[in-house]
Amino acid sequence: MSAAAELRERVAAFLAEHDPATTERLDLLRARYDAGLAWVHFPPGRGGLGLPRALQPVVEEAFAAVGAPDNAPHRNGIGLGMAAPTIVAFGTPEQQDRFLRPLWTGEETWCQLFSEPGAGSDLAALGTRAVLDGDTWVVDGQKVWTSGAHTARFAILVARTDPDVPKHRGLTYFLCDMTDPGVEVRPLRQLTGEAEFNEVFLTGVRIPDAHRLGEVGEGWRVATATLDHERVAIGAGSPARESGMVGRVAETWRAHPEARTPGLHDRLVRHWVDAEVARAAGLRLQQKLARGQLGPEGAAMKLVFARLAQQLSGLEVELLGDDGLRYSDWTLVRPDRVDFTGRDAGYRYLRAKGNSIEGGTSEILRNIVAERVLGLPGEPRVDKDVPWKEIPR
Amino acid sequence: MTTHAVPDLLDSEVVSDLRAAVRDLLADRCPVGAVTACYDGDRSLVAPLWRAVGVDLGLAGLLVDEDRGGHGASLREAAAVAEELAAAVAPVPFVTSAVVATTVLAHAGTPEADRLLADLAGGQVTASLVVPWTTAPEGRVPAVGARVAVRSVAGALEAHVLLVPTGAGDALELRAVPVGDGVTVEPVVSLDMTRQLADVTVDAAALAAAPVVATDARDALRAGLRAGTAVLAAEQVGLARRCLVDTVAYLQQRRQFGRVLGGFQALKHRLADVYVEVESMGAAAAFAVGTLADVDDDLEQALVTAVAAAACSDTAVRVAEEMVQLHAGLAMTWEHPAHLLLKRAKSDQLALGSPERHRAVVARLADLDPPGTRLG
Numbered sequence: 001m002s003a004a005a006e007l008r009e010r011v012a013a014f015l016a017e018h019d020p021a022t023t024e025r026l027d028l029l030r031a032r033y034d035a036g037l038a039w040v041h042f043p044p045g046r047g048g049l050g051l052p053r054a055l056q057p058v059v060e061e062a063f064a065a066v067g068a069p070d071n072a073p074h075r076n077g078i079g080l081g082m083a084a085p086t087i088v089a090f091g092t093p094e095q096q097d098r099f100l101r102p103l104w105t106g107e108e109t110w111c112q113l114f115s116e117p118g119a120g121s122d123l124a125a126l127g128t129r130a131v132l133d134g135d136t137w138v139v140d141g142q143k144v145w146t147s148g149a150h151t152a153r154f155a156i157l158v159a160r161t162d163p164d165v166p167k168h169r170g171l172t173y174f175l176c177d178m179t180d181p182g183v184e185v186r187p188l189r190q191l192t193g194e195a196e197f198n199e200v201f202l203t204g205v206r207i208p209d210a211h212r213l214g215e216v217g218e219g220w221r222v223a224t225a226t227l228d229h230e231r232v233a234i235g236a237g238s239p240a241r242e243s244g245m246v247g248r249v250a251e252t253w254r255a256h257p258e259a260r261t262p263g264l265h266d267r268l269v270r271h272w273v274d275a276e277v278a279r280a281a282g283l284r285l286q287q288k289l290a291r292g293q294l295g296p297e298g299a300a301m302k303l304v305f306a307r308l309a310q311q312l313s314g315l316e317v318e319l320l321g322d323d324g325l326r327y328s329d330w331t332l333v334r335p336d337r338v339d340f341t342g343r344d345a346g347y348r349y350l351r352a353k354g355n356s357i358e359g360g361t362s363e364i365l366r367n368i369v370a371e372r373v374l375g376l377p378g379e380p381r382v383d384k385d386v387p388w389k390e391i392p393r
Numbered sequence: 394m395t396t397h398a399v400p401d402l403l404d405s406e407v408v409s410d411l412r413a414a415v416r417d418l419l420a421d422r423c424p425v426g427a428v429t430a431c432y433d434g435d436r437s438l439v440a441p442l443w444r445a446v447g448v449d450l451g452l453a454g455l456l457v458d459e460d461r462g463g464h465g466a467s468l469r470e471a472a473a474v475a476e477e478l479a480a481a482v483a484p485v486p487f488v489t490s491a492v493v494a495t496t497v498l499a500h501a502g503t504p505e506a507d508r509l510l511a512d513l514a515g516g517q518v519t520a521s522l523v524v525p526w527t528t529a530p531e532g533r534v535p536a537v538g539a540r541v542a543v544r545s546v547a548g549a550l551e552a553h554v555l556l557v558p559t560g561a562g563d564a565l566e567l568r569a570v571p572v573g574d575g576v577t578v579e580p581v582v583s584l585d586m587t588r589q590l591a592d593v594t595v596d597a598a599a600l601a602a603a604p605v606v607a608t609d610a611r612d613a614l615r616a617g618l619r620a621g622t623a624v625l626a627a628e629q630v631g632l633a634r635r636c637l638v639d640t641v642a643y644l645q646q647r648r649q650f651g652r653v654l655g656g657f658q659a660l661k662h663r664l665a666d667v668y669v670e671v672e673s674m675g676a677a678a679a680f681a682v683g684t685l686a687d688v689d690d691d692l693e694q695a696l697v698t699a700v701a702a703a704a705c706s707d708t709a710v711r712v713a714e715e716m717v718q719l720h721a722g723l724a725m726t727w728e729h730p731a732h733l734l735l736k737r738a739k740s741d742q743l744a745l746g747s748p749e750r751h752r753a754v755v756a757r758l759a760d761l762d763p764p765g766t767r768l769g
């Protein structure tokens with residue numbers, strides 16, 4: 001029997017025991033995690049079966065087919081796409097036991113406390129300090145652009161534990177409890193009108209040493225792994241044809257024959273072709289991931305994804321003519337999810353601007369591709385061997 | 394829109410080994426100087442190289458069934474071979490004979506076609522489909538009447554047998570005309586002399602005397618041209634990848650302003666963009682080739698082939714042009730191979746249908762109607 005068929009049988013056996021119609025949503029999700037049917041490429045005992053990642057869609061389809069509730073992945077993109085794989089790769093068994101199950105079920109969502117006002121692209125320059133006090137770290141500093149901090153229960157956090165060594169060496173990676181009284185989250189309004197991201201002020205936040213991920217001073221290595229996952233999570237797209245931004249624009253095209261012009265048609269078809277090419281590239285990346293390890297290739301996917309999302313959403317506004325001049329709602333809301341293809345065309349156009357900024361700007365990604373994939377020389381570094389505290393700021 | 398099972402987009406071990414074998418052979422037998430000589434009218438490389446590739450390595454019969462003396466391989470193997478051949482700009486009739494003509498014959502389903510296939514499998518005999526090299530798979534095949542005069546045919550110079558579509562519309566038939574009396578194959582000074590074109594004429598008597606290899610040839614022709622288009626996309630990937638690799642290597646050692654040029658961010662970013670495009674086109678070509686090999690759905694095959702052709706045709710040209718710009722003066726010389734890659738890439742852009750024609754196919758099959766069409 002093929003691996004996919006075996007997996008389908010496993011899901012069927014699980015569903016025979018846990019009828020989605022009569023089981024509580026959370027009970028069902030927890031049981032699904034315990035059965036290794038959460039993310040099949042994760043290790044056994046951690047919600048997975050140690051199978052190729054490419055088999056995950058088999059499970060998703062089987063659960064969707066019987067109308068089983070999902071774990072609301074839109075509300076926990078950072079947890080599922082970034083925190084979880086990093087915890088699996090670097091976490092202690094206790095950390096994995098504590099965090100992964102409620103993360104996957106969505107009982108605990110996560111945010112990412114990386115960027116700071118003074119450290120964006122140059123993440124390794126960050127200045128939020130963590131000082132050890134007995135077996136507890138005390139954290140002080142400010143983070144910014146923190147998506148979903150207002151709903152998150154935990155955060156992945158990078159802080160400086162040694163200011164006397166060059167910037168990449170003095171960082172440490174933590175799992176931070178967002179309910180700590182020293183954590184203050186303030187909404188930061190975006191160009192769309194809403195506040196998906198926040199400013200986060202950390203004042204005397206206490207993190208037990210048991211919630212440190214990786215060794216002290218190893219934070220950069222751990223953070224790099226997270227960022228590689230982030231790029232794949234943002235850029236990998238969906239396996240179905242016309243499922244992303246291109247689908248929205250194609251629908252609009254089909255629904256508005258009166259708006260069609262030769263120029264728009266030419267652009268639409270070019271972008272449609274590009275989207276198909278990107279889909280093929282995403283699928284091939286997934287097949288590569290299934291065979292081996294994640295590398296910096298995710299950066300390439302994210303570059304393409306961002307460009308396409310921006311071109312397509314811009315085209316859709318033009319296509320809509322008069323309606324393209326309208327906008328759904330500028331009210332400040334604090335959404336509980338990130339949805340690049342949601343709401344109206346104007347929203348999608350504006351939100352897509354973030355796609356070439358979040359998770360590493362397109363300029364930084366080009367540096368990464370050039371250096372880590374093509375092996376070209378690194379950027380000149382004036383701060384290379386300078387202790388962090390002596391770098392001019 | 395139906396979504397099919399995703400074909401395998403990565404090389405199998407068999408394909409990797411095949412690539413390595415072709416690459417090794419070309420490193421040995423296809424020196425740049427001899428390829429460049431094709432532009433000076435010296436085609437002495439062509440026959441021995443085809444003997445090595447087509448006969449000794451057995452690639453002429455890659456797509457021919459085993460019971461006809463071939464290898465019974467899939468289009469994936471053929472695509473990998475085309476990619477490697479293109480990286481060396483090897484002037485051999487692999488795509489024209491071993492892919493297009495062979496696939497046409499394999500779909501013809503007549504004893505005459507089968508006999509010819511067995512001849513092609515050995516590599517001693519090659520064939521060429523007599524259509525302009527710009528003919529697209531999903532279009533109308535330009536058939537001819539009693540006397541044949543077709544311009545810009547690829548693979549005809551090397552061919553022993555010409556596959557000539559005759560008649561019109563529903564009554565399209567295919568004849569196999571041996572190159573000989575009543576046939577002229579006039580070489581054309583071509584933009585790409587490593588796939589030199591020819592103007593072909595066949596007189597009425599020669600045509601009438603030639604055996605019919607297919608009576609209703611439309612499906613066979615479409616299959617051959619479609620397979621050729623997908624394999625050509627892989628060829629374009631081979632060209633583009635070679636351009637990228639050579640350009641990165643060059644900029645890693647070329648110094649100006651006291652620095653390695655590859656360290657300047659403006660150039661790094663351009664190369665990063667090229668890398669992303671090359672990876673993307675590689676996936677698109679693999680998707681088309683894999684779909685033709687695995688997915689038995691005519692419209693899906695036509696769509697993914699058109700997508701790959703539209704994308705790969707333009708990208709290969711862009712990447713070759715970047716190679717020229719980033720090698721600067723060096724690339725403008727006759728000695729440097731950049732021009733060989735550029736000329737092949739630019740010719741390939743028009744071959745088997747222009748990108749615009751392929752995009753028109755995409756628009757039709759993806760239900761993206763042009764202006765002037767009404768709902769319902």
Ligand SMILES: Cc1cc2nc3c(=O)[nH]c(=O)nc-3n(C[C@H](O)[C@H](O)[C@H](O)COP(=O)(O)OP(=O)(O)OC[C@H]3O[C@@H](n4cnc5c(N)ncnc54)[C@H](O)[C@@H]3O)c2cc1C
Nearest residue numbers: 112113114115120121145146147354357358359360361363
């Ligand atoms: C919608 C959104 C959500 C986000 N969510 C999160 C989150 O949840 N958690 C989090 O930690 N962060 C988050 N971010 C922050 C994001 O990671 C940063 O914005 C990003 O890394 C860029 O930093 P910056 O904005 O400070 O720009 P800067 O680094 O100041 O860059 C300014 C410009 O200079 C360019 N530039 C910088 N350095 C170089 C260089 N070496 N070479 C060439 N060009 C360069 C940049 O590409 C950019 O165009 C989010 C951002 C957005 C837009």
